[in-house]
Amino acid sequence: MTTMTFGRAITAGLRRAMEDDPKVILMGEDIGKLGGVFRITDGLQKDFGAHRVLDSPLAESGILGTAVGMAYRGYRPVVEIQFDGFIYPAFDQIVCQVAKLHYRTQGAVRMPITIRVPFGGGIGSPEHHSESPEAYFTHTSGLRVVSVSDPQDAYTMIQQAIASDDPVLYFEPKRRYHVKGEVDETGDASASDMGTARVVARGTDVTLVTYGPLVPTARDAAVAASDEGISIEVIDLRSLAPIDFATVEASVRKTGRLVITHEAAQSGGLGAEIAASITERCFDVLEHAPVRVTGFDIPYPYSKLEFHHLPDLDRILDGVDRVMRRHNSLSGPTTEGVSQ
Amino acid sequence: MTQDHALQGSEFDGGTRVPAAGTATGAVLPGPAHDGADEPVQLLDHLGVRHAHEHYDALVADVDGAALRKLYEDMVVVRRIDAEATALQRQGELALWPPLLGQEAAQIGSGRALREDDFVFSSYRENAVAYCRGVDLTDLLRVWRGNASSGWDPYSINMATPQVIIGAQTLHATGYAMGILQDGDDAVAMTYFGDGATSQGDVNEAMVFAASYQAPVVFFCQNNHWAISEPVGLQAHVPIARRAPGFGIPSVRVDGNDVLACLAVTREALARARSGGGPTFIEAVTYRMGPHTTADDPKRYRDANELEDWASRDPLARLATLLDSLGLLDADYTDSVKATADAVAAELRQGCLSMPEPEPMDVFKHVYSAPNSWLDRQQDHYERYLASFEQAPQEGSR
Numbered sequence: 001m002t003t004m005t006f007g008r009a010i011t012a013g014l015r016r017a018m019e020d021d022p023k024v025i026l027m028g029e030d031i032g033k034l035g036g037v038f039r040i041t042d043g044l045q046k047d048f049g050a051h052r053v054l055d056s057p058l059a060e061s062g063i064l065g066t067a068v069g070m071a072y073r074g075y076r077p078v079v080e081i082q083f084d085g086f087i088y089p090a091f092d093q094i095v096c097q098v099a100k101l102h103y104r105t106q107g108a109v110r111m112p113i114t115i116r117v118p119f120g121g122g123i124g125s126p127e128h129h130s131e132s133p134e135a136y137f138t139h140t141s142g143l144r145v146v147s148v149s150d151p152q153d154a155y156t157m158i159q160q161a162i163a164s165d166d167p168v169l170y171f172e173p174k175r176r177y178h179v180k181g182e183v184d185e186t187g188d189a190s191a192s193d194m195g196t197a198r199v200v201a202r203g204t205d206v207t208l209v210t211y212g213p214l215v216p217t218a219r220d221a222a223v224a225a226s227d228e229g230i231s232i233e234v235i236d237l238r239s240l241a242p243i244d245f246a247t248v249e250a251s252v253r254k255t256g257r258l259v260i261t262h263e264a265a266q267s268g269g270l271g272a273e274i275a276a277s278i279t280e281r282c283f284d285v286l287e288h289a290p291v292r293v294t295g296f297d298i299p300y301p302y303s304k305l306e307f308h309h310l311p312d313l314d315r316i317l318d319g320v321d322r323v324m325r326r327h328n329s330l331s332g333p334t335t336e337g338v339s340q
Numbered sequence: 341m342t343q344d345h346a347l348q349g350s351e352f353d354g355g356t357r358v359p360a361a362g363t364a365t366g367a368v369l370p371g372p373a374h375d376g377a378d379e380p381v382q383l384l385d386h387l388g389v390r391h392a393h394e395h396y397d398a399l400v401a402d403v404d405g406a407a408l409r410k411l412y413e414d415m416v417v418v419r420r421i422d423a424e425a426t427a428l429q430r431q432g433e434l435a436l437w438p439p440l441l442g443q444e445a446a447q448i449g450s451g452r453a454l455r456e457d458d459f460v461f462s463s464y465r466e467n468a469v470a471y472c473r474g475v476d477l478t479d480l481l482r483v484w485r486g487n488a489s490s491g492w493d494p495y496s497i498n499m500a501t502p503q504v505i506i507g508a509q510t511l512h513a514t515g516y517a518m519g520i521l522q523d524g525d526d527a528v529a530m531t532y533f534g535d536g537a538t539s540q541g542d543v544n545e546a547m548v549f550a551a552s553y554q555a556p557v558v559f560f561c562q563n564n565h566w567a568i569s570e571p572v573g574l575q576a577h578v579p580i581a582r583r584a585p586g587f588g589i590p591s592v593r594v595d596g597n598d599v600l601a602c603l604a605v606t607r608e609a610l611a612r613a614r615s616g617g618g619p620t621f622i623e624a625v626t627y628r629m630g631p632h633t634t635a636d637d638p639k640r641y642r643d644a645n646e647l648e649d650w651a652s653r654d655p656l657a658r659l660a661t662l663l664d665s666l667g668l669l670d671a672d673y674t675d676s677v678k679a680t681a682d683a684v685a686a687e688l689r690q691g692c693l694s695m696p697e698p699e700p701m702d703v704f705k706h707v708y709s710a711p712n713s714w715l716d717r718q719q720d721h722y723e724r725y726l727a728s729f730e731q732a733p734q735e736g737s738r
Contacts, residue, residue: 025522051522054518054553056549057545057548057549057552059541059545059548059549061511061541061542061545062511062542062545062546062548062549064511065508065510065511065512065514065515065542065545065546066511066512066514066515066518066546066549067515068511068512068515069461069511069512069513069514069515069516069517069518069519069529070515070516070518070519071515072459072494072500072512072515072516072519073459073515073516073518073519073520073522073523074519075519075522089541092505092508092542093508093511093542096505096508097505097508097512100489102706102707102708102709103489103705103706103707104489104490104501105489105490105493105494105501105706106488106489106490106493106705106706107705107706107709108493108494108495108496109494109495109500110709141707141715142707142708144708144712164710165709165710166708166709166710195713241714242712242713242714242715243714244713245713246713
């Protein structure tokens with residue numbers, strides 16, 4: 001076991017993947033000498049050469065489009081999108097080409113492209129640097145979407161994403177890059193499955209589902225709730241497309257209550273998909289309608305107000321109170337028979 | 341009207357200003373190569389007169405009578421394929437077809453310059469290029485009959501299946517060429533697109549990447565003067581070939597209805613790419629004689645005189661005239677060409693009509709290369725749904 005930051009764990013995973021497979025090529029803006037604006041590719045160009053760590057012209061569609069061509073040629077491109085809000089120029093290439101070429105060619109052409117996206121807020125940045133665009137991609141068939149929440153997963157899942165013959169969007173919670181954790185670098189990445197969700201805190205009263213940057217917040221919420229005698233089971237989805245609903249369902253069958261939290265806007269977001277799918281599967285055991293605690297349906301706000309937008313410990317606990325029919329922000333003075 | 345005129349440009353309004361593709365005497369001065377010169381390279385004028393060219397003659401010195409005959413046969417055959425497919429659409433056997441009528445020389449001339457290990461990334465109109473790559477004729481029709489999203493395995497003929505998103509394939513070609521560089525190979529990626537595509541960001545980004553990495557890619561733009569109903573003047577205020585030098589990419593304008601000239605400039609571009617010289621941009625000036633697709637009606641937006649003007653520059657007629665002047669257009673030869681074209685058309689029709697119908701559950705195939713819990717569940721439910729019709733009693737309530 002080695003103690004390393006979340007960001008360093010991704011670097012280590014990239015390094016391992018590049019050592020294991022000479023077809024792995026990194027592409028992106030400022031990823032060479034600079035090592036990326038978050039330094040995730042630090043040292044890789046020096047060690048593997050400029051032919052394997054390519055600084056790209058500043059054109060996201062161009063980066064993804066050429067990655068498609070590289071994949072046609074048998075390479076495994078790992079693309080860095082510098083910030084979440086910069087991915088949209090590449091949207092057409094991702095949605096129309098990366099996602100669909102395998103289907104279009106009836107399996108003849110594979111697109112083993114990994115698209116790394118630092119995402120989410122909480123770092124005091126200007127517009128376009130703090131977004132959570134994952135639902136655009138979970139809605140697109142042909143893509144796999146994952147988000148990691150701790151250094152061990154960061155290390156292992158980047159290798160799994162690169163090894164996947166299907167394209168993977170790998171969302172990195174940028175505000176957690178400096179969080180430290182233990183990483184076992186000796187394990188075989190292919191031994192586990194990035195498609196499964198993980199129960200990160202056991203509980204019996206409420207199932208709290210989240211991913212990426214809010215996993216630590218959700219764990220904190222579980223600790224805080226236990227002080228009031230409420231037992232929360234926290235699930236880190238890890239895979240956002242497809243979602244491992246079997247794990248969520250098993251938990252909700254035990255707790256009867258579901259709270260979903262994410263930074264992304266609410267309407268049409270992943271919370272809606274999870275609420276609908278779990279309601280379809282678990283309607284008979286639900287004690288309350290699923291509750292979503294999410295970012296608002298607004299453009300990502302300027303940084304002095306961003307913590308009003310981002311779900312935090314107290315807003316999550318307020319959601320837990322709602323699903324528990326306890327006194328909460330919407331219940332008014334009484335606590336009896338309150339649903340929302 | 342004034343505004344329209346301004347928007348559509350003064351030089352290329354509606355494609356009516358034909359770049360000097362030969363004069364009454366057929367005299368065309370050899371323009372300087374690779375600098376995006378406006379005067380198209382021409383070796384065979386619209387009257388079928390072969391003109392010497394100080395630079396490009398050497399590139400087609402091997403094209404003897406037999407090779408000229410083969411090029412002519414190719415063009416006749418692909419025109420026949422085009423006509424047969426159009427007929428199949430009119431008869432309800434195809435949902436749609438994008439004709440290449442008028443662009444045979446551009447596609448055959450460039451397509452026959454390619455090596456087997458080169459890789460083509462085209463749009464949907466390059467059926468003659470696919471023919472050069474050795475495509476199974478039935479595969480040309482699968483998409484247009486609605487039986488598949490692509491007709492062939494790209495690796496079987498080293499040609500990606502046709503791209504519908506305008507210009508997107510130019511980036512794929514550039515990336516593929518970057519891969520060729522990584523491999524230290526001397527193959528070339530060739531990408532085809534139209535004048536409309538040159539307005540797309542992807543095409544411009546592709547030229548940036550190609551120039552920066554000196555990727556072995558050839559940009560073959562068929563300026564057929566029309567992007568559905570929009571004239572080339574709306575896409576480009578100056579000749580399209582002039583843009584590439586601004587990216588640091590040598591370019592050449594060629595008479596796209598002259599199969600010899602198209603062969604020559606493409607060979608030169610391929611040789612440059614193979615020898616480490618990086619990308620080249622070719623603008624083949626041609627004309628879309630037919631509609632954009634069988635669903636289009638060009639009479640709504642273009643002048644009959646323009647069509648007539650371009651008909652006089654037909655790529656097949658001028659080569660036939662040359663062959664005739666060389667004594668190579670005898671009846672035995674023309675009969676054999678016709679027989680070949682008829683056989684190809686019959687094979688195409690037979691392939692179309694005998695194509696197996698796709699199975700309902702095929703819709704779920706190949707979305708992913710690995711099992712996917714969301715999709716597997718939907719597939720399972722749909723299978724059970726379909727099965728419920730077979731299991732359901734003839735009478736009774738639902």
